[in-house]
Amino acid sequence: MRQPLSWGRWRAVLARTYGPGPSAGYRWASGAQGYVRNPPVGACDLQGELDRFGGISVRLARLDALDRLDAAAFQKGLQAAVQQWRSEGRTAVWLHIPILQSRFIAPAASLGFCFHHAELDSSTLTLWLREGPSRLPGYASHQVGVAGAVFDESTRKILVVQDRNKLKNMWKFPGGLSEPEEDIGDTAVREVFEETGIKSEFRSILSIRQQHTNPGAFGKSDMYIICRLKPYSFTINFCQEECLRCEWMDLNDLAKTENTTPITSRVARLLLYGYREGFDKIDLTVEELPAVHTGLFYKLYHKELPENYKTMKGID
Numbered sequence: 001m002r003q004p005l006s007w008g009r010w011r012a013v014l015a016r017t018y019g020p021g022p023s024a025g026y027r028w029a030s031g032a033q034g035y036v037r038n039p040p041v042g043a044c045d046l047q048g049e050l051d052r053f054g055g056i057s058v059r060l061a062r063l064d065a066l067d068r069l070d071a072a073a074f075q076k077g078l079q080a081a082v083q084q085w086r087s088e089g090r091t092a093v094w095l096h097i098p099i100l101q102s103r104f105i106a107p108a109a110s111l112g113f114c115f116h117h118a119e120l121d122s123s124t125l126t127l128w129l130r131e132g133p134s135r136l137p138g139y140a141s142h143q144v145g146v147a148g149a150v151f152d153e154s155t156r157k158i159l160v161v162q163d164r165n166k167l168k169n170m171w172k173f174p175g176g177l178s179e180p181e182e183d184i185g186d187t188a189v190r191e192v193f194e195e196t197g198i199k200s201e202f203r204s205i206l207s208i209r210q211q212h213t214n215p216g217a218f219g220k221s222d223m224y225i226i227c228r229l230k231p232y233s234f235t236i237n238f239c240q241e242e243c244l245r246c247e248w249m250d251l252n253d254l255a256k257t258e259n260t261t262p263i264t265s266r267v268a269r270l271l272l273y274g275y276r277e278g279f280d281k282i283d284l285t286v287e288e289l290p291a292v293h294t295g296l297f298y299k300l301y302h303k304e305l306p307e308n309y310k311t312m313k314g315i316d
Helices: 071-087 099-110 184-196 251-256 262-277 307-311
Strands: 010-014 026-030 033-037 048-050 056-059 092-098 114-118 122-128 142-152 157-163 175-177 200-211 221-231 243-250 285-290 297-302
Touching (some): 071 099, 099 122, 142 184, 157 251, 157 262, 175 184, 184 200, 184 221, 184 243, 200 262, 221 262, 243 251
Parallel strands (some): 056 092, 142 221
Antiparallel strands (some): 010 026, 026 033, 048 056, 092 122, 114 122, 142 157, 285 297
16 A cells, blocks of 8 residues: 655656757656756656655656656656655665666666566666665575475376476476466476376475575576375376476385486485375475465465364463
């Protein structure tokens, strides 16, 4: 929800005149104070929102006359705004620029703005306004990969694939990258179906691998999560573009084969242990709990908690 600024709604009226010469100018106003030079032919409002950390967020997509906004006038207006925010003790500026208005990136960069991240249709630049190095949080530091270990307890068979585009065709679990706002279990079920045609249900998390400076993650860190899935179909119809081979393999054979990755071998042995001794010994199950933010929920993964511990009011 938009929060009002302490000094009221600020404005920078940035202009562009269509005639040559010194008539081009801009207008800047903040509260009751401001200055005007060469009032513009066309004008638009530049609105900012104050966040709970004392920073200012500016979304250019909300400008009424964005297509008529002149880059040079924008730079002057932004410079005046930055000076105002510094004088008010603001912490930082977040500048959100639509991809079709990328001409405003260079003027902002000339004032010290740096890229923070980019999405499909916009980029976000930041400027730290306080003394010392920036304390703004970085963008996503990890990518999240998820694989599904689809295990049929009745036959002791497990679903494995060989990737088509790998230098070494080793057996592994089907999987891929989690999409934004997609739960881990949903990623595993979706990726297994897309690669193999097998329908399944999420049961638990078996393992989490963390790896840094992963080349496949554009130099970022990588989380790779393997889930235990229960199959609901058994006829394989694998994706020819992604997979070279796909089959149901005996779990013992997968645990003993050398033609696999270290993590696949370890998880196969983990599954074998769970199959023999009880999956409660290896499973991280999931529970949905209410978040501190009203109306939101999150998924918590942990070893199964006895019911009496879930409902107890205190610790004896």
